[in-house]
Amino acid sequence: MSKIVEVQDLVKYYGSGENLVKAVDHTSLCIESGKFTAIVGRSGSGKSTLLHMIGGLDRPDSGRVLIDGKDIFGLKSDRLAQFRRKKIGFVFQDFNLIPSLNVWENIILPMGLDGRKVPVEEVEEKMEYLGLLGKRKAMPAMLSGGQKQRVAIARALVMNPAIICADEPTGNLDSQSELEVVDLMKKCVRDYGQTLVMITHDEGIAQMADCVILIEDGKVVSQS
């Protein structure tokens, strides 16, 4: 398997003076393409910061993140946004759907931003795959937590990104929905050949991963 993500000596600080916190401390790691990688660690260990930097949402103080061999922080802000749009899909704990858009519009949003014509059949196929076809016109306020997260997954998948970054996607879900969502995501990775990087507290979910990275005090303690 080839490396899709390569993190090199990444450092990220928060705060200043006495309140200076080193969230990520000279961390280096590799993530293989087409695999489900779980990042685990205690609260405040720096795992979310690491994931955000891998996804290009946050900039490091030093170090590099290479995706498909490209240093993403070498890109200017707008180029990075375009890169994220094409290469990376995001799923968050609190769904982050756009409340004024209906389910269909939320899903096709990255395509709209990319100025692409929507391949209706392809999107509908993904919606069917995620059990959302009947909810096309529904507004986010009408959906349950599980349904909202499925919409968020559909939105992350719609551009066929190489990597899906999921930040505790099951944190706001009941146990039934939790399993459904993880299964779905794993299925997507398998069926669409994508790389899933997921942060989780849940040991059960971590065990379902192909690779588990343990973070403590901003450093990679183990990678298995």
Added chain:
Amino acid sequence: MKMVTKVAYANMKYHKSKNILTGIAIFLTTLLLFLVPAVGFDSVELQFAVTNKLYPTWQALYRNVDTDTVNRLRAHHDMETYGLRSDVGKIANEEAEISMYYMDETGMELYRIELTEGHVPKEKSEIMVSKGMLDSLGIHAGLGDTVRFPVQKYVGNQLDYIQETEFQICGFLPDSEAALENQTYMALISREYMEEIIPGEEIRYRFLFRVSADERTEIDKLKDQIKGIAGKFGISEAEIGFNDDYLYANYTDPAQLPIICLIMLVIIVAGVITIYSIYYISMTQRIQEFGRIKAMGATRKQVRQIVLREGFCVALIALPLGLAVSTVLLKPLLLYFVNMAGKSAFRQGYEEILRNGECNLYPWWLYLLTCVVALVTVYLSLLHPMQKAAGISEVEAMRYQEKQSGSRERKGYQDLTVGRLAKTNLYGDRKKSVLTILTMSITGMFVMVVATALSCASPSESADSDLYGQYELSLDTESGNQEHPEKEWDRVIANNPLTAELKAQIERLDGVERVETFTNVMVESDLQYQGEIAANQVLGLPESCFEELKKGIVEGKASWSDLLEGDKVIVNKALLYWCPEVKVGDQIQIRIEEEGQMVSRDLEVIAIGDYRFGLTGFCDLIFSKEAADSLLRQDCTGSFQVLAEKKYDAKLEKELQELAASSGLVAMQTWKEKYDFWKNSMNITQIVCIAFLCILSMICIMNLINTMIHSVHIRKKELGMMQAIGMTDAQMAKMLRMEGLFYTSGTLLLTIGAGSILGYPVFLWMKAQHLYSVTHYHYPTEAAVIVVVVMVAVQLLLTTALARSVKKESLIDRIRFSE
């Protein structure tokens, strides 16, 4: 500090940006609430102070009062102060007009006559003169010197033969600039001298007086009181003279109050709309906040108090600031306005009083009034937000996660673009979008309506409307002026100075195109308003004016042959204000005095017309010149209307002035004078209106700023998420710009569209009322362009600033943001 106040204070600090905007709106509202009445009241107060400084202080006078009536009037219980003046005669002089009066000491005080030297005349031979008067007579004399003057005493209304009389100068009077310029002087003589030359029973006084009244007394009531006293002593109303300048300066004129109240109402409405809108829009964001407070045990009343006190806390900072800035601005503003009013003795006095601080410009009650009205404005603005916050259910508020919009399915778009994203956001929060557009448009429409009124008021057109041509030479007549009986119309036309020879002389002047002759005949008619004759002039126009006459007809029909007949007349629409019952087909009876006999004629109203002042002047009954000329045997030429090649020609004006002066009792009006008058008066109005509208617009812009900031603030997370999934900075800026442009275009559509439509009836009303002599509609293009440019510029600047401020926060912080 009570917990409710503590929470309100903490809220004020936490919601800083919203409260800064509210504070600016309250500050601007306070500024207007203080400055509008302050400039209004202070201008009037200053005018009154100048009047009190320069004008006589008697309230009224009774003319032609004999000694017996004077003694009885003195005993009347309403008389507070009284003085006497008697016009004894004149000192003959070709260059100057020198009147000779007897005046008692109180009379001198009431006339503000102060001696520069010596004492008032007591002995028969004593006289008080001025240096200017002596100079005009070519006499060099000092205090105590004996001089001889050619005295002409009055016998009835006529002047007697000259009698050289010897006097001893006992005192000197000052010469005013106006007296020196006009060569009009007075000499005061003693009672003994007056009684010597005029028999006691023939002496007639002017009884100058003040009755007991305080400043709250209304002028009309005071006048009625004075008329009442006159009636009791058999003094006719024609013999009463009111010192109107003094009366209006010292007693209440009820007409001022409604105008000030109306302007203040407009400010309150603009303030309420803006502050309400700012609070209303932010209230949706704070539902959870109030829900939590209620869940912790706060009562509805306490929640209402929190919202109210937060608003009042902001007002406590903004209001004193507004008052302080207004206080600083007031004096320079008044000085600016007075400087615009041109040069005059009155203006100099005004400026002097202003600079020396002789008039209290800052009455305490004005501050109190501003505070009360501003706080009431804030309270009214907060009423609905208070009710909304208090009405939130605890459970509903705690569950509240996202905007409640979207509880129904929506078809949506197959493809998404940045424009469509902006549209869905605006549609999703349509109540807020509509409210913002409506509140901003109301102010905008007001701006456009006032701008229409200002653009229709053109000094050039007003001057055109006020004068038929470029110059008017008319009879200098005055009715009922006991000072100048020679100016009575019937005496002037007996030897009419507007002769054919004068007309020919005018026509020969370079630059004159033609001269039209208008006939004016003074009549009595049976049309009355409150006991007075309403139509007392007949106007005869030449055939060249018929087209304009015909065009102005609003009811009925008239042909030139009708107007030649002499018993058919067009009624000027202005007459309907006094006599609304007049209609086409009515018969009006007029009476004309000819050789001491009254001759009646019946006139049929064949049409009613609306005409410019330049055509009809104060005449209400119009027919042909030929018909008007046939009414009397005398030459009734009332005016020569001079149509010149240029609107203003200094050389021609001078020549005409010389001709008018040499003809005697001919007054001249010029287009330039009218133009200058209108330009000056419109300039002041324009500047006041523009300043007022600018502040009002700034209040309105606060609303736009609030809506945009709020819209970005509450969507910080949403915008962050959009950027996370690939929205570029440029796309975000474009989306915000499109949203802003939606508010701007919606507001502009209503402002320009509805404002322009509403402006037209205002123009029609101004035209009907002959306000500023408005004649033509002018679309306020400049104002419309300025409104569009300012709104678009503010909006673009705002969205650029907002997009930049959003970028300052890291993407991840925005995604993590929760209210």
